[in-house]
Amino acid sequence: MGEFDLIEAIRARTALRRDDVRLGIGDDAALLAPPPGHLLASSIDTLVEGVHFPVGTAPEDLGWKALAVNLSDLAAMGATPAWALLALTLPAADARFVERFADGFAELARMHSLALVGGDTTQGPLSISVAVHGFVPAAAALTRAGARAGDLLLVTGTLGDAAAGLACLDRQHVRADALLAAPSGTREALLARLNRPTPRVAAGQALRGVASACIDVSDGLLADLGHLCTAGGVGAEIDAATLPLSSALLTLFDDDARTGFALAGGDDYELCFSVAPERAAAVTADLARLGCGVTRIGRIVAASGVRVRGADGRELAPPRRGYEHFAR
Amino acid sequence: MGEFDLIEAIRARTALRRDDVRLGIGDDAALLAPPPGHLLASSIDTLVEGVHFPVGTAPEDLGWKALAVNLSDLAAMGATPAWALLALTLPAADARFVERFADGFAELARMHSLALVGGDTTQGPLSISVAVHGFVPAAAALTRAGARAGDLLLVTGTLGDAAAGLACLDRQHVRADALLAAPSGTREALLARLNRPTPRVAAGQALRGVASACIDVSDGLLADLGHLCTAGGVGAEIDAATLPLSSALLTLFDDDARTGFALAGGDDYELCFSVAPERAAAVTADLARLGCGVTRIGRIVAASGVRVRGADGRELAPPRRGYEHFAR
Numbered sequence: 001m002g003e004f005d006l007i008e009a010i011r012a013r014t015a016l017r018r019d020d021v022r023l024g025i026g027d028d029a030a031l032l033a034p035p036p037g038h039l040l041a042s043s044i045d046t047l048v049e050g051v052h053f054p055v056g057t058a059p060e061d062l063g064w065k066a067l068a069v070n071l072s073d074l075a076a077m078g079a080t081p082a083w084a085l086l087a088l089t090l091p092a093a094d095a096r097f098v099e100r101f102a103d104g105f106a107e108l109a110r111m112h113s114l115a116l117v118g119g120d121t122t123q124g125p126l127s128i129s130v131a132v133h134g135f136v137p138a139a140a141a142l143t144r145a146g147a148r149a150g151d152l153l154l155v156t157g158t159l160g161d162a163a164a165g166l167a168c169l170d171r172q173h174v175r176a177d178a179l180l181a182a183p184s185g186t187r188e189a190l191l192a193r194l195n196r197p198t199p200r201v202a203a204g205q206a207l208r209g210v211a212s213a214c215i216d217v218s219d220g221l222l223a224d225l226g227h228l229c230t231a232g233g234v235g236a237e238i239d240a241a242t243l244p245l246s247s248a249l250l251t252l253f254d255d256d257a258r259t260g261f262a263l264a265g266g267d268d269y270e271l272c273f274s275v276a277p278e279r280a281a282a283v284t285a286d287l288a289r290l291g292c293g294v295t296r297i298g299r300i301v302a303a304s305g306v307r308v309r310g311a312d313g314r315e316l317a318p319p320r321r322g323y324e325h326f327a328r
Numbered sequence: 329m330g331e332f333d334l335i336e337a338i339r340a341r342t343a344l345r346r347d348d349v350r351l352g353i354g355d356d357a358a359l360l361a362p363p364p365g366h367l368l369a370s371s372i373d374t375l376v377e378g379v380h381f382p383v384g385t386a387p388e389d390l391g392w393k394a395l396a397v398n399l400s401d402l403a404a405m406g407a408t409p410a411w412a413l414l415a416l417t418l419p420a421a422d423a424r425f426v427e428r429f430a431d432g433f434a435e436l437a438r439m440h441s442l443a444l445v446g447g448d449t450t451q452g453p454l455s456i457s458v459a460v461h462g463f464v465p466a467a468a469a470l471t472r473a474g475a476r477a478g479d480l481l482l483v484t485g486t487l488g489d490a491a492a493g494l495a496c497l498d499r500q501h502v503r504a505d506a507l508l509a510a511p512s513g514t515r516e517a518l519l520a521r522l523n524r525p526t527p528r529v530a531a532g533q534a535l536r537g538v539a540s541a542c543i544d545v546s547d548g549l550l551a552d553l554g555h556l557c558t559a560g561g562v563g564a565e566i567d568a569a570t571l572p573l574s575s576a577l578l579t580l581f582d583d584d585a586r587t588g589f590a591l592a593g594g595d596d597y598e599l600c601f602s603v604a605p606e607r608a609a610a611v612t613a614d615l616a617r618l619g620c621g622v623t624r625i626g627r628i629v630a631a632s633g634v635r636v637r638g639a640d641g642r643e644l645a646p647p648r649r650g651y652e653h654f655a656r
Contacts, residue, residue, distance in 0.1 A: 022367055027472050027559070028404035028544055029371035031464070034362040039350055042445065043357035044413035044459055048452035076356035085372040087415070087457040117370065120457075124376035127452055129415040131372055131459035136359070144355050216356055231355070 006098050006121045010086070013102035014109060014116040021083065021115050030117035032083055038135040041079035045069045049126035053195075054169055059097045061195035062128065063104030068197045069218065070132040071112060072269040075204035076216040078142040079134030081112045086119035087129040112201055140208040144231035147213035147274035149302040153236055154280065156200050156270045156287065156294050158246040159221055160258055163265025165194030173257040182251045189248040197269040203292045204271060210283050211273035220264040225272055225306050232274075238263075238298040241311040259316075263308060274300050334426050334449045338414070341430035342437060342444040349411065349443050358445035360411055366463040369407035373397045377454035381523075382497055387425045389523035390456065391432030396525045397546065398460040399440060400597040403532035404544040406470040407462030409440040414447035415457040440529055468536040472559035475541035475602035477630040481564055482608065484528050484598045484615065484622050486574040487549055488586055491593025493522030501585040510579045517576040525597040531620045532599060538611050539601035548592040553600055553634050560602075566591075566626040569639040587644075591636060602628050 011025045023031035034040055047053055047066050057065075067084065074081050086105070090097065098121075109116060114132075167173045168187050179187065200216070207214055215228045221238075229236050243262040250258065275283055280296065287294045308316045339353045351359035362368055375381055375394050385393075395412065402409050414433070418425065426449075437444060442460075495501045496515050507515065528544070535542055543556045549566075557564050571590040578586065603611055608624065615622045636644045 023469070023471060028401040029369040029407065029460075029462075031405070031469050031471075032368040032370060033466075034368055036364060040360040040362055040368070041357040042360060042411070042413060042459075042461070044415045044446060044457070045448050046415040046417055046450045046452075046457065048417055048450050051451050073356040077359070079357065083370070085370060085459050087372045087374040087459075089374055089376055089455060118372060120373050122374045122376050123379050124374075124455055125453040127417060127455060129372070129374065129448075129457035131370075131413050131415075131457075132357075133370070134357075138361075141351070141359050143351060143359075 003121050006093060006095070007119065009095060009099050010102045010116070010119065013099065014106045016110060016113065016115045018113070018115045021117055024115065024117045025119065032117060035135055037138060039138050039141060041074055041077045041134045041136050041141065042131065043070055043073035044129060044131040045073065046127060046129040057195060059100035060104030063101040064108045064196050066128040066130050067105050067108045068199050068269060070130045071199035071201055072197070072216040072218065074132055074134040075199050075201045076142060076214050076271060077136055078140060078204045078208040078214070079136040080205060081114045081132060081134045081201060083115050083117045083133045084109070085131040086116055088119065089122045089124040089127045091123065091126060142204065142207055142211055142214040144213055144215050144228050147228060147232035147234050147300045149234055149300055150277065151212050151274035151300040152277050152280045152296055153238070153272070153274055153298040153300060154294050154296050155217070155244065155272045156203050156292050158244045158249070159217065159268050159270060160249055160261030160265045161190050161193035161246050162197065162267035163261040164249050164253055164258070165190035174252050175254060178252050186248045186251050189246065194267060197267060199269055200271045200292060202290045203287050206286050206290060207271070207273055207283065210279055211275050214271055214273040217268040217270045217272050218266060220266050221272060222263050222306055228272065229304065229306060235301045235304045236298055236306045237301055238306065238308045240308050240316055242295060242297050244293065244295040331449050334421060334423070335447065337423060337426050338430045338444070338447065341427065342434045344438060344441065344443045346410070346441065346443045349445055352443065352445045353447065360445060363463055365466060367466050367469060369402055369405045369462045369464050369469065370459065371398055371401035372457060372459040373401065374455060374457040385523060387428035388432030391429040392436045392524050394456040394458050395433050395436045396527050396597060398458045399527035399529055400525070400544040400546065402460055402462040403527050403529045404470060404542050404599060405464055406468060406532045406536040407464040408533060409442045409460060409462045409529060411443050411445045411461045412437070413459040414444055416447065417450045417452040417455045419451065419454060470532065470535055470539055470542040472541055472543050472556045475556060475560035475562050475628045477562055477628055478605065479540050479602035479628040480605050480608045480624055481566070481600070481602055481626040481628060482622050482624050483545070483572065483600045484531050484620050486572045486577070487545065487596050487598060488577055488589030488593045489518050489521035489574050490525065490595035491589040492577050492581055492586070493518035496580070502580050503582060506580050514576045514579050517574065522595060525595060527597055528599045528620060530618045531615050534614050534618060535599070535601055535611065538607055539603050542599055542601040545596040545598045545600050546594060548594050549600060550591050550634055556600065557632065557634060563629045563632045564626055564634045565629055566634065566636045568636050568644055570623060570625050572621065572623040
């Protein structure tokens with residue numbers, strides 16, 4: 001199967017009609033019509049085999065995840081997804097792999113009415129880059145900057161599940177006795193969070209004009225919150241006891257491991273955001289209506305840096321830094 | 329050096345102010361303001377070490393070429409370049425490599441007032457994906473479709489030089505006696521075409537509303553012209569004797585080799601386009617004013633397929649197909 005057949009297989013599986021796509025896959029570039037009065041939010045992210053996902057990850061999961069990590073970036077800006085470009089590098093022209101990859105990609109794309117408008121398939125070590133484009137009303141975009149001392153710090157969903165899922169695969173930290181005793185599906189719930197993350201797109205849009213700053217948790221809470229603090233010239237305090245943990249995480253891991261996962265595990269793709277105290281109740285209710293849980297985990301402070309306090313109020317030594325490629 | 333330092337090194341070297349970049353590198357996504365009344369032309373292309381460029385290619389050349397191949401796609405649509413996203417995957421956090429890469433990228437970006445607005449650096453086998461965005465007035469975009477029987481077929485610049493440059497590196501087909509006798513710089517001229525291709529951006533814009541169809545020659549003339557013919561439901565005849573060849577190519581390679589390079593060599597990044605006969609003289613003059621040579625190489629015909637005729641008018645057996653990844 002040649003490159004053009006692969007592209008056709010992807011095109012057929014991801015077909016989705018949008019009036020603003022004037023020319024999609026099949027020419028030298030796509031031709032797109034951005035809506036007036038909006039900014040275009042654009043981002044690119046790469047997943048490399050053995051670095052961002054384990055060897056042997058199912059192609060459907062890869063297709064989903066390659067798009068999900070990018071949609072999460074749009075969510076963090078409050079943007080509405082619209083279009084994507086896909087650069088797929090794979091060792092051989094494996095038609096079944098490409099079809100399954102495209103199916104996983106399309107499954108998530110359809111949920112957000114996102115059109116794949118172009119791409120490139122090349123030979124090489126397995127790696128996927130996706131560039132996404134979304135719209136956000138000109139003055140309503142969320143950014144990392146803008147948090148102010150006194151703002152409350154909130155996070156959607158639960159933290160640490162994806163890192164826990166990876167630990168299950170590696171059989172690290174997981175309590176063997178707990179694994180045997182756990183209800184069926186416990187381990188699978190964590191693996192689903194690793195392989196099929198849910199970008200918080202609707203939540204991000206609901207936070208427009210409400211959150212003072214927002215970032216998605218891709219590299220770990222401490223690392224990403226650190227970026228948010230740096231961008232705003234502020235600091236943050238986290239109450240470790242309030243970190244939202246899933247029942248699966250609570251079942252399979254002891255306290256140290258799960259706190260470490262929640263603070264420093266990557267691949268959560270939840271939104272961490274700051275909000276003025278008087279708006280916290282309303283935003284919690286708004287997100288709940290979208291089916292998105294949200295938890296207050298701390299506050300923004302004037303002093304720079306991110307500190308974590310234990311249940312006794314004492315500062316915890318931070319666990320390992322968040323996930324950083326090229327970390328020494 | 330961590331990921332964030334690498335990104336900062338790239339940001340510093342590629343800094344270019346554009347009023348339509350409302351938020352550039354450093355948040356979850358860039359925020360961009362497309363101009364009213366225009367379509368956005370978007371494309372992504374990947375270069376993989378050992379597949380699209382030889383191991384040992386200078387980082388500056390890689391930075392240039394990774395952008396050039398994408399700008400060439402915009403040129404083929406008649407679009408004006410504006411913004412790019414860069415996904416850079418490299419085996420180790422080599423600061424000097426990244427700086428040199430960014431310098432090469434920035435050199436070409438500045439020539440087109442293009443802003444790098446976002447990116448991702450990851451660890452893995454050396455590979456670069458660039459997504460580019462440009463603008464084209466809504467009704468003026470060039471596409472592959474639209475060629476009509478009777479149109480003339482033209483190509484910018486010269487063909488086959490990049491493939492000849494690669495052959496020089498591999499010491500294939502090149503005449504050793506000619507290499508010794510050639511004026512200094514002959515081989516280097518071919519290598520420059522391989523490593524520093526010139527995207528025909530100004531020519532593409534000049535062809536808006538003039539060319540009936542246009543494609544860039546990235547995979548080889550026969551392959552790319554085949555796409556143009558398929559898109560238009562037409563065929564083409566090429567007169568081999570008219571193929572534009574550089575003096576370097578003529579000096580170092582015999583007739584068979586250079587015809588093969590010109591017809592099937594990849595990486596030319598010239599524009600191949602069709603135009604109604606009565607407009608050919610004007611377009612040739614227009615492109616000449618831009619410093620862009622253009623040559624009539626054949627015509628569009630009704631019968632599908634691409635045929636090549638020798639100087640005696642007889643049909644030549646086609647050389648190997650154009651460059652196709654995953655070709656068996």
